[in-house]
Amino acid sequence: MQISFLEIKWTDVLDIILVAFLLYYIYKLVRGSVASRVFMGYLLIYLFYLIVKAIGLELLTKILEYFMGVGAIALIVLFQQEIRRFLLLVGKSTSLANNKFFSKLLGTQPExxxxxxxxxxxxxxxxxxxxxxxxxxxxxxxxxxxxxxxxxxxxxxxxxxxxxxxxxxxxxxxxxxxxxxxxxxxxxxxxxxxxxxxxxxxxxxxxxxxxxxxxxxxxxxxxxxxxxxxxxxxxxxxxxxxxxxxxxxxxxxxxxxxxxxx
Incomplete structure (x- = not known):
């Protein structure tokens, strides 16, 4: 699909939908907690980084890149409880985890x-x-x-x-x-x-x-x-x-x- 000077493929649309879906569920997990404010702050800084990079401010871009790199590690520490909950929900919702054969194999068969x-x-x-x-x-x-x-x-x-x-x-x-x-x-x-x-x-x-x-x-x-x-x-x-x-x-x-x- 061609929109003006942009060429949008079906994979681009799928990519946007999946990212939006992932962001929604991340927000749903952290909503109402202190982690939600940290998440929104990090997201705003990331958007600011994209704007600065697009404008071409190289020094500020480098500083923000280092900050984003350290921030990713900090997010893992801060969001360890939310990440664990997310993985737990994914594991419970999959048919593989609920399958009786695999439950026996993984040792998760209910007693x-x-x-x-x-x-x-x-x-x-x-x-x-x-x-x-x-x-x-x-x-x-x-x-x-x-x-x-x-x-x-x-x-x-x-x-x-x-x-x-x-x-x-x-x-x-x-x-x-x-x-x-x-x-x-x-x-x-x-x-x-x-x-x-x-x-x-x-x-x-x-x-x-x-x-x-x-x-x-x-x-x-x-x-x-x-x-x-x-x-x-x-x-x-x-x-x-x-x-x-x-x-x-x-x-x-x-x-x-x-x-x-x-």
Whole structure:
């Protein structure tokens, strides 16, 4: 296609569409966080660099080229959490990762033993919700949560509904912080979680919700948050948090851990 003195090929159009798609998803990942401001600042500097280069200001162009080179390394450091989330989302969305044969080959086949823990956690969350008992329950998937478990008190006990409820009781010394569950065992309690830095959360979401969202952003774990003010259950997965009922909670956990259709 010829437009005035420009010759545009179909590959150029495809290139523009793919770059726009990539920039959109990068912005979507960093939106509402401090990283979004850094990203926009870097993008503006890059546009300024292109203008300076087009004008022919050689000295300023060289300075900006060195800055862009160092800035690329700085961006990797600053955006390591967002890059990890992006790669995690890409890996989860591909049919290759969800294929049963390759899941067995890669060792990511979901364990059917998760059915028991999912039921126990769902029932515990339902009881805590009805009693207005606040708490955060983190279910480990593939990512290692050892550093978060070590921030609390190691329990390493068989998972049970009564034990979960007793941990979050107002008379318990372990009720402040999160409980980490893995492979049918309560690994640790009173754990400190990373706090979400985004400012898009509703005002009625408190510290527990930000901690639940933070761990879901940093890892592939699932966080269940029960509010002590209104008893509502919130589920955080892949950097997103929403209010769910007890029935929806169990269904979402089965979908995420067992690949069951919702």
């Amino acid at each position: 059917q033993d998760n059915q028991g823990p999912i039921k126990i956690v769902s029932e515990a969350a339902k009881t805590m919700s009805s009693e207005f008992t606040g708490g955060i329950i983190v279910l480990q998937k593939d990512d290692d949560l050892s550093k978060f478990a070590e921030s609390g008190d190691i329990v390493d006990a068989i998972l049970s509904k009564k034990l979960l409820i007793s941990i979050f009781s107002q008379y318990s010394l372990l009720n402040d912080g999160a409980v980490i569950v893995n492979k049918g065992r309560i690994k640790a309690a009173h754990c400190i979680l990373p706090i979400a830095s985004g400012d898009e959360l509703p005002s009625n979401y408190g510290f527990r919700h930000r901690a639940a969202l933070g761990i879901s952003e940093a890892t592939d774990a699932v966080a269940i948050c029960i509010s002590e003010e209104n008893g509502k259950i919130s589920l955080a997965i892949d950097g997103n948090i929403k209010i769910v009922s007890a029935v929806e909670l169990e269904r979402e956990l089965r979908r995420y851990f067992l690949n069951e259709a919702v």
